[in-house]
Amino acid sequence: MDENGLMQASGYVFYNTSPWTLQRLHSTATNSQQILQGNFEEYLNGFSANVKEIIDKFKLKSQVRHMASKDVLLNVLEKFTSSYINLTPFEKVDPDGRKLQPLPI
Secondary structure (H helix, E strand, O other), rough: OOOOHHHHHHHOOOEEEEOOOOOHEEEEOOOOOOOOHHHHHHHOOOOHHHHHHHHOOHHHHHHHHHHHOOHHHHHHHHHHHHOOOOOOOOOOOOOOOOOEEOOOO
C-alpha cells in the first residue's frame, strides 16, 4: 500500500481505507450494539499508522467496547454526526439557519 499516495489522495496527513465514515456508521446503525461496535472498530482499523497510534494511546477501542456494552455508542455517534454541531474548521449553517462557528485551528 502506498501510504504517501493515500495521504495525497485524502488531502490530509492521514487516511482511512475502511468503507466507513462516522455519518455512514450512524445512518446504517441497527439496534444491535455488537454490529455497530464491529463496524466502528473496522472504521478505526482503517486509519493510517499515525492515527492508529493516537487511537491506541487514548484506548479508543476499549472506550468503544465500553460504550457498546452500556448501550450508549449510538447516542454518542449521533452527537458527533449531528447537523446542529460543527466539528469542522469551517463555518456552517444548521438546519434551522443558525450559523455554527468553526472549531479554532
